[in-house]
Amino acid sequence: MSHTDTDTSVLIAGAGPVGMTTALALHARDVPVEIVEAESEDRDRSGSRAIYVHGATLRTLERVHPGLGTDLVEEGIVWPTRRTLYHGKEVFSRTYDSPGGSGDIPHFTSIPQVTTEAYLLDALDAAGIEIHWECAVKTVQSGPDGVRVETSDGREWETPYLVGADGGGSTVRNEIGVDFKGDQSKNHFIIADVHEVENKPLPIERVFHYSNPDVDGRNTLLVPFTGGWRLDIQCFEDDDPDELVKDENMSRFVRKVMGEEYDDRFEWVSTYQFKQVRAEHFIDEHRRVLLAGEAAHLLAPFGARGMNSGVADADEAASAIAVAYHAQIDAVAQDEVELFAARREKAADYNIGAAGQALEYLQGDDPVTVLRKEAAASLADYFEPAGEWLDDAPYGPHGKPPIVSTGNY
Template sequence: MSSQADPGRTTRHPVLVVGAGPAGLSAALALRAAGMPAVVLERRTAETVRPGSRAAYIHGASLRELERLSPGLGRGIADRGLMWATKRSFWAGHEVYTRTYPRYGKDGLPPFTSLPQVDTEDLMAAACREAGVEFHHGVEVKSAETTPDGVRLTDATGRTWEAEYAIAADGSRSPLREAVGIPLEGPRSRNTFVVVDLKDDPDHPVPLERVFHYKHPAVGGRNVLIVPFAGGWRVDLNLNVDDDPARFTSAEGLNRWISRVMPAAYGERVSWVSTYKFAQQVAADFTDAHGRVLLTGEASHLFAPFGARGMNSSIPDAVRAVQAVHDALSAGGGRAGAAAEIARFAAERREAALYNRGCASTALEHMVAQRPAVRLRRRMAVTLALAGQKAGAWLDSAPYGPKLAAKGAARKSY
């Protein structure tokens, strides 16, 4: 169901979801799975399409959670996506690690899939519509006011929207987060990263493998990550601190370096390019002083992409937010019991975000190797790996951050 806002009507809802990206769509599906109404306010029109593959790597845990919320959705995303089974790492042109994984688990779902975010969102939105989610497109929420009794949102037209709770899934520049006065805290990377999407070229096939190059000799010793996704390739170039990004993002510059790390024809197949200094930021709190706005997804955290922790932590953010709201609305302890449910959500998901930021920070530090101790450890690992010892596994995994170790961390942080 999709509709435009009616400026003459104000209805009080149990919950309003603001934003129709992965976090907002997950929240909507979780609300319907819990038997609750789901109303989503989205700034973009229904016809808006964002460019680029963006969050193109979906963890198996995310697929399984979406399958639980909407049977068939996880499998549908996996079927449309691409699961590459082999990964390789190189140091200055010499292979230091390779491994091939089974393609499917016991439940028939793959360990991950690679699919442009717009396609994932399309499948999630279709599942939402089938479940009876009510969408209001073209609604730009500009401000929010919370009280002990609820939340009032005001959109760009001046219309107000009232609810017991609002789930903020409105992105990194979240108006809801700003309206309730919660800052994002943390640094940005010093290095710039160039992120490029390439359209697949059937006439020049490339093995469907994830390949990471430390110190690629063809691009002046810069790091390069090459990952296939359904319909194309993501190529990330790690620039040096003193590089001018314009040298690598102009049409000529792109053609020059892409044709050195991929078959030459791919230099003419760029479909999207962007540059980033990656933020490593987490909201100071995940709810407001009255516990009526719950922050999820990029409204609550921004991570460097190593390990694909952004979207894959946004989904459990949203699911946990819905659980908290559901429990708060049915809490037997009155207002105090409801507040305790929201506070638990905020503490748990902030803990998960700090964990994920720590993992992504470790990976980022390993990638740029600005500290002598990190450079030394990398050189020692390379020496051992080239001699046939097991250090290559560390070299391959280190750019993605620590894996989830404790069961508690895994439950909160995937």
């Protein structure tokens, strides 16, 4: 039987939202922790990226670092109106008197990921948690008693537990011999950030448009966040995404969807084929390495399950490590880590399935689905649930993973 040296820090690979949350969650549980990050402290974090922060995520952040969740709420916005159009015709619109619900933590907030990360960095600084910048993981050797990590700056680290939160190309995952399994979307998607026009702002509403005639019949989604807008465009299978993101084409798209005032306001533009994959296992054979966030799973963005499920991974990884770190019996420590893996692998399967259901709904050509959408659009003027179904279906089911749950995605 081995015991953890309680002066030895747990090591986190990756200083993204998931890695930083893991560190705060460990600190809150009285476990010493340090972060190693491949990039430099002045790294480029362009793009709004994960803008939709679920209430469950906000509550987790508030719990592990009091004030963090409410700071994000104050900085973000809660849009009150949902609106959906079908081939240019409005089929659903609803404005809520209290869209965020009651209490200090709303159902969600809409805020650029770069802002979320800035608040996380401030929280780490306040907690005295160190980030070692330009310190990429090179090798990982795990064993029954802990993990040896070599980093790009020539250092070697001995740690009782390592959390791989180092993204989709995770070195940690590769080093423990775990593969991704899954597939990716057929279509490309274009995502653009557009700055707000302050003297003529658009209504604060989320607008989804099936087969938007203003962009030649492509699906579009427009979502407000603090300081601007996210414009998503679903490409056709035969589109050349590199051609569509040229300035003249993006200007046309933005102008058509948002108005003349916005055609020179777009900034960050990116194209994706969304992957639907997860690691075969979220832990190593010795129960000393845990994977979290995009190192463990990549999801299509529908339902905003990516960063939000990564934060849930982080909190549960920290909970498992905290028990294992202080355990006096190895079997207890291993059992906690195995339980983390079982729960989060099940959650990842659920989230991949839910996002995949939305992805198939949007880009699939199943005749039954096509007919259901057409029928719902024709009924929407007379039967509100038909319009609500059209509004809601692109985001997948709203249920939670079929596991003992704390309400996390």
